[in-house]
Structures are given as C-alpha cells and as structure tokens.
Amino acid sequence: MENWNENKSTFWIFALPGTFWLVVFFMIPLAIIWALSFGEQVSLTKTEVTGTLEHYIRALGDPVYLKIIWKSIWMSALATFFCLLIAYPIAFLISFVRGRLKMILLAAVILPFWINLLIRTYALIAVFRSRGFVNFGLEWVYKTLAMDRLFGPFQPLELLYNNGAVILGLIYVFMPFMVLPLYASIERLDKSYLEASLDLGASQFKTFWRVSVPLTMPGIVSGIILVFIPMLGSFLIPDLLGGTNAQMIGNVIERQFKAANNYPFGAALSFLLMYATFAALALRAWHASRSKGNDV
Amino acid sequence: MSTPIISIREVTKSFGRLKAVDNVSLDVMTNEFFALLGPSGCGKTTLLRMIAGFSNPTSGQILIDGQDMVSITPDKRPVNMVFQSYAVFPHMNVMRNVGYGLEVTGVAKPDIKKRAEQALERVGLSDFTSRMPDQLSGGQRQRVALARALVKEPKVLLLDEPLSALDAKLREQMQMELAGLQADVGVTFVIVTHDQDEALSMADRIAVMRDGSVDQIASPGELYEYPKNRFVADFIGKVNLIEGEVTGQKGDKISITTEMLGKVAIPFGGDDRGEFNGNVCLAIRPEKINISKSGVSKNHPAGKDYIESEGKIVDWAYYGDCSHMIVASKNNQRFGVVIQNSRRDSVDALDIGDDVNLSWLAQDTLVLND
Numbered sequence: 001m002e003n004w005n006e007n008k009s010t011f012w013i014f015a016l017p018g019t020f021w022l023v024v025f026f027m028i029p030l031a032i033i034w035a036l037s038f039g040e041q042v043s044l045t046k047t048e049v050t051g052t053l054e055h056y057i058r059a060l061g062d063p064v065y066l067k068i069i070w071k072s073i074w075m076s077a078l079a080t081f082f083c084l085l086i087a088y089p090i091a092f093l094i095s096f097v098r099g100r101l102k103m104i105l106l107a108a109v110i111l112p113f114w115i116n117l118l119i120r121t122y123a124l125i126a127v128f129r130s131r132g133f134v135n136f137g138l139e140w141v142y143k144t145l146a147m148d149r150l151f152g153p154f155q156p157l158e159l160l161y162n163n164g165a166v167i168l169g170l171i172y173v174f175m176p177f178m179v180l181p182l183y184a185s186i187e188r189l190d191k192s193y194l195e196a197s198l199d200l201g202a203s204q205f206k207t208f209w210r211v212s213v214p215l216t217m218p219g220i221v222s223g224i225i226l227v228f229i230p231m232l233g234s235f236l237i238p239d240l241l242g243g244t245n246a247q248m249i250g251n252v253i254e255r256q257f258k259a260a261n262n263y264p265f266g267a268a269l270s271f272l273l274m275y276a277t278f279a280a281l282a283l284r285a286w287h288a289s290r291s292k293g294n295d296v
Numbered sequence: 297m298s299t300p301i302i303s304i305r306e307v308t309k310s311f312g313r314l315k316a317v318d319n320v321s322l323d324v325m326t327n328e329f330f331a332l333l334g335p336s337g338c339g340k341t342t343l344l345r346m347i348a349g350f351s352n353p354t355s356g357q358i359l360i361d362g363q364d365m366v367s368i369t370p371d372k373r374p375v376n377m378v379f380q381s382y383a384v385f386p387h388m389n390v391m392r393n394v395g396y397g398l399e400v401t402g403v404a405k406p407d408i409k410k411r412a413e414q415a416l417e418r419v420g421l422s423d424f425t426s427r428m429p430d431q432l433s434g435g436q437r438q439r440v441a442l443a444r445a446l447v448k449e450p451k452v453l454l455l456d457e458p459l460s461a462l463d464a465k466l467r468e469q470m471q472m473e474l475a476g477l478q479a480d481v482g483v484t485f486v487i488v489t490h491d492q493d494e495a496l497s498m499a500d501r502i503a504v505m506r507d508g509s510v511d512q513i514a515s516p517g518e519l520y521e522y523p524k525n526r527f528v529a530d531f532i533g534k535v536n537l538i539e540g541e542v543t544g545q546k547g548d549k550i551s552i553t554t555e556m557l558g559k560v561a562i563p564f565g566g567d568d569r570g571e572f573n574g575n576v577c578l579a580i581r582p583e584k585i586n587i588s589k590s591g592v593s594k595n596h597p598a599g600k601d602y603i604e605s606e607g608k609i610v611d612w613a614y615y616g617d618c619s620h621m622i623v624a625s626k627n628n629q630r631f632g633v634v635i636q637n638s639r640r641d642s643v644d645a646l647d648i649g650d651d652v653n654l655s656w657l658a659q660d661t662l663v664l665n666d
Contacts (some may be wrong), residue, residue, distance in 0.1 A: 195350055196383035198370040200397030200448060210400065214387045 037267035047263050055268035065252070065269065069276070072249040075163060076231035079170035083178040083227050084220065086171070091182035091219075092212075095189075109179045117173065121240045124169055128159040128241075135159070161243035169237040174230065178223040185219025186212075221284070229277055249273060300359075301326045301452055301484045302347060307356030309342050316342040318508035319356070324452070329478050329485045331495035334505035335531070340488045343505075344454055347486065349373045361451055376445035377454040380461070382437045384429045390416065390440050391425040397448045415447035418477070435466050446481060453478075455487040459494055471497050492532050496520065504528050520581075526664045529579045536585075536631050537664075538578040545572075550663060552576060556629050560603050563659045572663055579662040582634040587621065590651040601658035607631060609650050619643060623652060 037056070039049040059065045094105045112120060127133045135156040142154045159165060193215060197207040213220070235250030242248070249269065256266030300323035309317040317339040324330045332340040345351050346358060349370035358365045360374060376397070385393050392399075394412040403411075416422050419439040429437055438458060445453055458474070459467045475498045478485045489495050495502045496516040503513045504527075512524040523529035526537065540554035550564040550572055562578070596602050610630075611622035616637070623631040631654065637643060646652065 190381060190383065192379045192381050192383040193385060195348075195370070196377070196379055196385070196444075197396070197400075198350075199348060199375075199377045200400065200444065201371045202396075202400035203371055206400050210396075211385060215385075 033267045034271060036263050037271050039264045039267075041262065041264060044261070055265045056272070058265065059268050059272055065249075068247060068252055069249050069273065072232055073276070075167055075246075075248065076170065076228055079167045079174070079231055080178075080224055080228045082167070082171050083175055084182075084223065087175060087178035087182055087223065088220075091179050091186050094179075094183050095186040106183075109176050109183075112173075112176060117236060120173065121169060121237055124172060124241060125160060128165060128168075130156040130158065130160075132159070160241060161245050163242070163246045166238045166242040166246045166248070169241040170231050170234065173234075173237060174227045177226045177230075181222040181226060182216065182219045185216040185222075189215050225281070232277065233273060299326050300324060301328075301361055302486070303357075303359040304343070304347075305357040305359070307343070307346065307353045307358060309339070309346060309351065310354045315508050317346070317353070320505075320508070320510050322503055322510060322513055324484060324486055325501075327482055327484055329475065329498055329500045330487070331499035331502045332486065332488045332505060333492060333495040333502050333531075334490065336490055338505040339508040340490075340505050341456060344377075344456055344486065344488045347452070348375055348377045348454055374451040375454055376448045376450040376452075377456065378438070378441045378445050378458050380457040382434075382441040382461075384432075384437045384440045384444070386429050388429075389425070390421060390427050390429070390432070393429070393440055394444045394447055397444060411447050412443075415443040418446065418481070419443045434461055435470065438462070438470070442477070446477075446483070450483060452484045452486055455485060457488055457490070459489070459491070467494075474498055496532070504531060506531075523579070523662065523664070526577055526579070529662060529664060534582050534632055534634075535579045535662075536582065538580075538629070540576055540578055542573050542576055552578060552663065554578060555627050556625050557603060557605055560661075561601065561658065562661050562663055563601070564663070572665060577664045579664055580656055580660060582620070582632040583618075583636075584660045585631075585633045585654050585656045587623070587633050587635060587646065588653050588655075589646065590653055592653075596655065602655045603658050603661060604653065604655045605631075606651065606653055609646060609648050609652055612648050614643065621646070623654060 035049050036047060038051050038053070039047045040052055040054075042048050090105075090109070094102060094109070097105065125132070129135075138157065139154045142148060148154060189212070193211050194207055197211045198204070202210060232248075233250045233253075234248065235254045238246055238248040238251055239254075253266050253269045253273075256262045256269065260266075302324040304320055304322050304324075307317055307320050308315060320339075320343060332343060334340045342351070346353055347360070347365075349365065349368060349372075352366065365373060385396065388396065391409075391412055394415055395408045398408045398411060413422070413425070416425060419442050421436065421439050421443065424432065424436065429440070432440065438461075442458075455474075459470050462470060471494060474485070474487075478498075487495070487498065496519075499516060501513060501515055502519055504511045504519065506527055512519060512528050514522070519528065519532050523532060529535045530537070538554050538556055540552040540557075542550060543553050543559065544551040545564070546561075548564050549561045551559060551561050553559045557578075560578075564572075590606065605625055607623040607625040609621050610624045613620040618634055618636050619642075621633045621635070623633055625631060633654065635642065635646075
C-alpha cells in the first residue's frame, strides 16, 4: 500500500477496528468521567452534570489532596529513577549477548507478565513482612554471629507498610516496562558508534555518557513515560504494601469512586492527575524541540 | 619508508573452531599506503580490528611503533579508524564530531577549534561545520569520518572498506583524493577492501588474503604481473587459465604441454619463483592477447617468441573505452580477450561468429604452481 489516499477502502478496513475500540472504550468513557467532574451528587445513585467547579476547588483548596498528589509524584519519580538505573545495564547486557542466552534473558524479563499482579504483590509481602523471608535470613545471620547474646533477641525489621515498601513494589512491578523500550533502542544502536568513540580516545565511561546515553535517549524517554505515568495512578501496590501509612493519589481516587461514592470528586482528582501528566509531557516536548533548535 | 610502523607477528584469531586469521605475519612500513585485499570472509577486517584493538589475537603479537599492543585498549592506541558505516555521531554537528576525539582527551577548547577547522579544511568541508550528519551526503559523511580520525594525528589511519557505500563515480574520485591525502598528511594508511581496483589504484603495497592467511604481499604492479599463485592471479584482474603439464626445462625456458596450445616454451624468470614440475597452470591476461581475423597476416616483430591459438568469437561486451570478447577455442575452452577501442571503427573490425587468431608474447605468460 504505497499511498492510502489512492486506496481509501483498504485504509478504512485497517483503521476501523482500532478506531472503533479507541472511541467506544476509551474516548467516550473518558468524556463521561470528564463531564462527571463538573457534576453534582443529587442522590445516592444519581449524579447530575451542572457545570460546577466545586470539586476542583475542593481538590486544589485542601492541602491534603495537593500533598498526596505531590507525594505520589515524588514517589513515582524516585521509583522511575531506580527502575532506569537498574534496567539500563540489564538492557545493555541483553543486547550484547547472542543466540540462546539472549532469548533466555529476554524471557526472564517478560516472565513476570505471565503472573497476576496481585499474586506478585502478595509474594512481595511474603518476602518483606515481619515474619518474611528477609527477616528470616537476617535472623539466621544474627544468631549465627551470636549477636543475640550481646544485644538481646532479634528484632524483626519493619519492612512493610511504609513509603520504602511502596517504592520497592513499584520498581519491582514496572521494571519490565523500562527494560523493554531500553533494550529496543540499545539493540538498534549501531555498535560502531561506541567503537568509534573508544577509537577516538574516549574511555568506556565517557563513551557511555557522551554516545550511548544520548543515542538511546528515545528509549530512555519512552521507558520513563511508560513507567512513570502508570506508577502515578497505581493503587493496588500502595494499598497492599503501604497500608494506611503510604497512600498514593490512586488510593484516594479509588476511595471516591467506591467507599465514598463521590463520583464527581473522584473524576475531578483523576483529571487533575491527567492535567499534570499532560503538562509534564508538553514541557518535555517543548524542551526537546528547543534543544534541537539550538543544535542546528 | 624503511622502518615498520606495524609489525604483525604470527597472529592467529580463532572464533571457536574457525580460524578467522591464521598465522599472519606482515610489516607495514612508515608512511606507506598499505591495503589488505581479499574476498569477504578472508579475515582482513578481523585483522584490522585487532590492530585497532577491538579484539585481541588468540596468539601472536601486534606491535605498533615497536610497542606490544596486547594490553592496550583501543582508546590508548596511536591509531584511528574510519569505519565502514562511517559511524559519524548523529547527535553532534560536523564540528563537534571532528572535535570529539580532542575533547574527550582534554585538549584545550581553542586548540580543538583550530585543529578541527584545519582538518575540515583538509577534507574540503570548511563550510559545513554546523551541519548535522543527517543533512550530509554519504561522501560528506565519509569526509567527516576522515577528518575526525586525522585530527587525532594518529601514527596509522585504519580504513575499513571506506568506499564501499559510495556510488561508482564518487568512489573513483575518493580513490584519488585518499591517495592524495595520504601523501599530503604523511600518515601511514592501512585500508581493508574487497575491491581490487581500489587497492591497485591507491596502495603502495597490497597483502592478498584468503581463508585467514596472506597469499602474497607485493606492489600493485608486481601483484598483477607476477602473481604468486592461481588464487592471486584470478582475484586481481581477469585472467585466462590453461591447465598443463611440465615436460622439461631447458636453460631459461620451461616446456609445458597443454591440450589447447600443444607444447609451448615459456621463458622462465627463475629466481624466487621456485621449481615447477608436474601439473601447472598457464595464465595470460586478456589485454595482453592480440586478436585478428583468421587469414589476416599477423606480422609479429622478429626476435620475440609468440604463442598462438585459434578460436571463434562467441560473446561480446562493449564498454565504450574497451570491449571484452569471449573466444571459444577448438577444445571449447573459453578465452577472455580485451581490446582497446582506440579508434572509432575499432568495434567494426570483429564480430560474433568470426574465426580469429589469438597470439601473445611467450614472456607475458605466467606459469603458476597452484
């Protein structure tokens, strides 16, 4: 199909299922939620769209909500940063090994997708709870070193139900989404750029920062977007690993729609989060176009 | 010209059971334009990459300027490389590409600018300093790669198939320019190529490689006129091969019997070309053969031995400046003959189907052992 303009029917046959899906299951529900955010609860089961801004005013006016949005942002940012830090070497390694080993390593990255998120998160609980595997291990070391005679009995570490546990859970769950785009862009990277850099006298370290990183930036950016945005809205992981101590905005929104039965306020919070995401993306696009303009 | 800048000593590189480079020893002299020539998979690129330091020999030694390179990483070697893909950094403009090698080794900023500008001027890209690589043609990108390597003032410049991605016209032009540049900057060039024209037109000396080993190292003229074996004769230029058997040796002449030519006596240069006996192969270059219509008198100059044969023209390819003909002999051996179209009516003299006489100087015939 050289030119879809000349073959409109073919174009539409290909485009229709996707368009239908996007409109019916994404655009329309999103529009409904958006409209609801300007609505008012008139009875227990009924909400009317009245064009009121009270929910936005409430969300922006009450520091509790801004604080939890801000906290969600920095927790997600931190988790994204660690994801990137861990995923880059993994992706580099996978793109440099050949043959069977490459397939095995890729499969190892993808494997967690085959296991339900809920089960993976519960598995983390089993690892980190007071009587979990980490504390068992620590206790064993503690006793082997005979430290219980010096400092008294082993006190299990409280690893769960705090911000750290949530960040760790986010890193664990979203890691593959960071590895895969990074791997794709490193795999595409012509290795002779790296050799040329070494050949011209740059050390491995300089080659990494001056050549590998800038040339795999598209992968880094899509990895960050792919990981950061769903982290920001996640509610299952903070709910299970964070308990009441480490709530994120996702938990608040979920509660509005369920326990609090306040659809308009939940919708307004959702859209605030979305506006923030859009603003971040727009900022990035603006920055990218500006720095490109400077280079030429 | 007399001291070796690169010494390769009994270098072998194995990938598993395959020996990509097999016990190669050679010297590249200072300020020489040296070519590694061979078909793909002959190990020439592997050898070049070992000189650059991207891989290490399985055994053997590589010395650059007298120094063993075994533990020296690519960034510390006094050589620079022009990659086949050029590997011009796409995220830097021309100036920053050329300056990169100086910048990362801590050369002062004003120096970088001055030296990069000089290098760009040398390759004729002074007006392109702020262009990005995707705004350059293939030929210009190659010049950037050249300038980027030369600005480092390497002892040896390594070029990996530098012209393979260019179109024919540009390739010819770059061949001349590269040779000129080499003479101009006085840096040793080592080029890897599978293109014999490239090697012949540019190099001072050529190493012909096959299956990981070097078959012959010689100047272009010697390689073409005195190839050491059948492979070299066949790989460099076109050649007609006639199987034969040595039947005797008299003085400086060697007698060989072939099915096509009967018994012929070939002047035997002797010296280092070794003994000949048993089955050998006669080789004659297509352009050294005189061709004339049967019945036309040949008037060869006196005092020279000529070898003669007959045949029929069966195919003809016209190239403008010359024409290639395929002549079938009586025993149906195919024979390539090249004639220069030195006159406008040259093409009219012969035609497909004509019976022709072939003749060439006995002394132009090569005797090859294997």
